Amino acid sequence: MLKFDEELFLKLVEKEGLAFKGQIEEIVDSICQKGYSNIFLIGAGGTIAMMYPYEYILKSNSTIDVHAEIAAEFMVMNHRHFSKNSVCIFTSVSGTTQETVAAAEFCKERGATTLALVAEPNTPLTEVVDYCITTGSEKHSFDTFFMLLYMVIFRFMHNKNEFPQYEQFIREVSLLPQAILNAVKAFDKKAEEFAIRHKDTDYHMMVGSGNLWGNTYSYAMCILEEMQWIHAKSIHAAEFFHGTLELVLEDTSVILLKGEDETRPLMDRVERFAEKITSQLTVIDTKNFEMPGISEEFRKHFSVSINWAVLSRISVYLERERNHPLELRRYYRKVEY
Template identity: 65%
Template sequence: MLKFDRELFVQALNEGALGKRGELERVVDEISGKGFSNIFLIGSGGTVAMMYPFEYIFKSYSALPVRAEIAAELLVTDNRQLTSKSVCIFASVTGTTKETVAAAQFCREKGATTIGLVGIPGTPLAEAVDYAITFGREKHAFDVFYLQLQILTTRFLQQNGEFPQYEQFAAELAALPQGMVAAMEEFDARAEAFAIKHRETDYHMLVGAGNLWGNTYSYAMCILEEMQWIKSKSIHAAEFFHGTLELVEKDTSVILFKGEDATRPLVERVERFAENITKELFIIDTKDYALPGISEEFRKLVDLNVNWALTSRISAYLERERNHPLEIRRYYRKMEY
């Protein structure tokens, strides 16, 4: 596969997330033992998008008050729910995202308990939080963060008496990296064909819901817009029929992210509509991939990992076909704004 090191990928997830299970559990157990009133999942850009699936999972399983927040917005609003009894979880690959670091400092000043998932130790975010979970690399950081957040989320649920399956789920996560690799290998030819066909396409609609809404938003914003300078729109499947449907034409690129949680029928409704209008419908369905070692009841908790891994294959081929390295920026971190 183009620009993919299977051993490095599996090693990153095993060392950065699965190998951190004990540390993550100790953090959750200590915080739960002291008691807390609510949880804030805080990030900027791609990292706040990363938090949306876990807000959704908490809402699906728990009575705990949990909310995903954009770091910069949190800083300028007087959120009365943020108190010394809050738990605030942050993520940053580099540990230097200004808004996220400032939000961590802000929450800590409020007396909240802060947890930071950070690629690089010794960076500002790692220094700003009460508990820093670091793994020493940037490569595959989002894949690592997803696994870390799954352990944190389900451990909080277990400690709150809402996820008795935790031990089984956490044990099964050990099989996920290999399952993701197998899915990527199976999807790779489709990813390459998509990139070749759409190398000049200047606009894409991306549709998702539930666990995959964060990925939908993130792929449109972070990959297509920021890293490839392609105009895109992320649309929640539940809202697609309130405006956006009128823009679909026979050559409109519509990309559907189909997951396995309760919102799947919402995406299928968009699929039924789009397949009758556009000839450029592309569907990424996590249900198409076997994931050996993952129980059926847990697939809806890991579809986000699989979806993100699959989209990374599209990114690799878009970079090649468009001769546009993913690292190039015109404005982001290039100028003051």
């Protein structure tokens, strides 16, 4: 597969990623023993998008009070639920994202408990927070972060006596890297075909819901807009029929990210509409991917990882077909703003 090292993926995500289980449990258990009032999931750009699935999971499976907040807005909004008893969780590949580091400092100064997942060691974010898991590599960092966040969030739920299936769930987390690899291989040809067909498409609608809303938001903004300079709009399936539907024409690219949680009927409704109008409908459905050994009840959670991994295959083929490196920027971290 183009730009995919299977051995490196398994090393970083399966072997090294799973090795953090004990450390994560110790951190979360320590926080729970001390006591906390709520959880804030804080990020910027791709990392706030990464938090939305876990906010959804907690809201729909737990009574833990949770808030996913954009770092820059969080620091100026005087959030009335935030206090020294809050737990604030951050992720960053580089450990240098300006807004994320500033938000971590903001929370730490006010006495809140701070925890970060960071790829690069010895960076500003690693030095600010109370607890830090450093994975040590930018390669496959999102795949690893997603897996570690499952461990973090479901440990909090377990400690609140809201998730008795925790041990089974964690055993199945260990099967996730192989499920991701299988999905990537199964989807690779379709990803290439999509990139060839849409190399000159100048606008995409991306629709998602539930625990895939974050991926929808992130892929439209961070990949299509930032990394490929393609106009894109992320639309929540629940809001699609309140405006956006009027822009769908017979040649409009509409990409549906279908998961397996409670919001799937919302996506079905959009699909029924779109397939009547446009000839450029793409449906990426996690139900189409096998997850050997993973329980039916947990598939809806793991769809976040599966979906992100297969979307990443589209990225590398778009890069090739459009001759546009994913690292190329006009402004981001290039100019003052």
